[in-house]
Amino acid sequence: MTAEATLPTTSASPTARQVWTRARGIALAVVLLLAGAVVIAVVRSDTRHGDLDPRSVDPYGSRAVAELLADRGVSTRVVTTLDEARAAATPDTTLLVAVPDLLTNRQQSGLHSAISDSGGRTVLVAPGSSSVEKLVPGVTADPATSFDSTLAPACRLPAAQRAGSADTGGIRYTTTHLDADKCYPSERLATLLRVPQTSGDGDTVVLGAPDILFNDRLDEQGNASLALQLLGSRPHLVWYLPSLSDSSAAGSGDEKSFFDLLPDGWIWGTVQLFVAAALTALWRARRLGPLVPERLPVAIRASETVEGRARLYRKANARDRAAAALRSTTRTRLAPLVGVPISQAHAPEALLPALSAHLHGDGQAQHSLLFGPPPGDDAALIALADQLDALEREVRRP
Numbered sequence: 001m002t003a004e005a006t007l008p009t010t011s012a013s014p015t016a017r018q019v020w021t022r023a024r025g026i027a028l029a030v031v032l033l034l035a036g037a038v039v040i041a042v043v044r045s046d047t048r049h050g051d052l053d054p055r056s057v058d059p060y061g062s063r064a065v066a067e068l069l070a071d072r073g074v075s076t077r078v079v080t081t082l083d084e085a086r087a088a089a090t091p092d093t094t095l096l097v098a099v100p101d102l103l104t105n106r107q108q109s110g111l112h113s114a115i116s117d118s119g120g121r122t123v124l125v126a127p128g129s130s131s132v133e134k135l136v137p138g139v140t141a142d143p144a145t146s147f148d149s150t151l152a153p154a155c156r157l158p159a160a161q162r163a164g165s166a167d168t169g170g171i172r173y174t175t176t177h178l179d180a181d182k183c184y185p186s187e188r189l190a191t192l193l194r195v196p197q198t199s200g201d202g203d204t205v206v207l208g209a210p211d212i213l214f215n216d217r218l219d220e221q222g223n224a225s226l227a228l229q230l231l232g233s234r235p236h237l238v239w240y241l242p243s244l245s246d247s248s249a250a251g252s253g254d255e256k257s258f259f260d261l262l263p264d265g266w267i268w269g270t271v272q273l274f275v276a277a278a279l280t281a282l283w284r285a286r287r288l289g290p291l292v293p294e295r296l297p298v299a300i301r302a303s304e305t306v307e308g309r310a311r312l313y314r315k316a317n318a319r320d321r322a323a324a325a326l327r328s329t330t331r332t333r334l335a336p337l338v339g340v341p342i343s344q345a346h347a348p349e350a351l352l353p354a355l356s357a358h359l360h361g362d363g364q365a366q367h368s369l370l371f372g373p374p375p376g377d378d379a380a381l382i383a384l385a386d387q388l389d390a391l392e393r394e395v396r397r398p
Contacts, residue, residue: 052098054239059216065227074232080243088238091119095238100127102242108134119200125210142172146186155183159229163222170209319381320374330388
């Protein structure tokens with residue numbers, strides 16, 4: 001018996017060519033997707049700036065309203081820092097704050113001090129409850145938003161009356177200012193407020209939704225008319241896009257946590273997803289209970305079963321379990337041949353003396369073969385199988 005053996009190639013060992021043939025379609029699709037993403041990013045890198053950006057031509061950008069204002073002689077300038085926005089608060093300038101909720105408490109206080117008596121117009125786009133109370137004291141945001149996006153003006157503000165119905169439905173506001181214009185009401189709460197300043201001709205406009213400024217909504221209802229009148233009352237328009245890189249936001253002591261940046265209702269949304277996942281798991285789970293044996297629908301050849309189990313052993317690198325199975329089966333077949341009960345086939349003290357007496361061989365070699373340690377590699381496992389087969393043939397020989 002020799003211990004030298006080579007590992008045969010089976011259907012579980014695909015060649016490099018087979019692996020490439022199977023994977024080349026997926027690899028090609030991945031390469032095409034990456035190339036397409038790079039091309040799209042390069043093409044759109046110069047035109048995409050973000051939502052409510054007067055330089056963006058995307059559906060939620062505001063390039064269209066900026067172009068219409070330019071045709072009417074109103075210049076538009078984009079700023080991203082609080083210092084630039086405060087410097088722009090002058091009587092001949094309209095200051096639009098795109099996302100007031102991104103400002104910290106310190107920034108909101110500084111901006112309010114600049115616009116309170118500037119003599120110009122300030123337009124706040126959809127400020128929430130925390131920001132609108134600091135930027136426009138006396139104005140509060142209602143927790144419930146409007147159900148309708150298109151609303152009628154229902155106020156005496158000339159700009160609203162000329163524009164007619166517009167898509168202002170969103171956040172609703174209440175105010176204690178008696179001289180404020182309350183327009184586009186939804187369930188008796190205004191979605192557009194104009195609050196005059198205490199001195200001069202300046203005012204602050206609180207807009208409940210940004211829809212009238214979007215490129216894809218500008219041509220609907222009276223959106224264009226209302227946007228041009230609100231933003232074109234002064235010769236200069238300064239478009240303030242708050243930036244997280246603004247130095248005035250650092251060290252303010254009121255940085256927002258991750259949960260503060262999440263939209264309202266995220267807790268209920270998470271609970272609903274968890275309940276849906278639990279119900280799906282219960283729906284797809286198997287019933288608890290004992291296993292029920294079933295007859296196989298087709299007959300499976302023993303050779304296929306052996307090969308399938310061998311593949312599993314090889315995939316799991318379980319040489320110890322494979323060797324134990326080979327030795328156990330061999331001992332079970334040898335025991336009756338040498339006069340040992342099957343119940344004692346796996347006891348070395350019962351099997352080995354009877355086997356040595358039958359073969360007149362080396363008991364130590366037989367002990368190592370039938371009860372020895374697991375093989376260290378695949379070649380040793382194959383050699384063990386050959387040796388066990390040779391031992392069984394020798395015992396069976398007349």
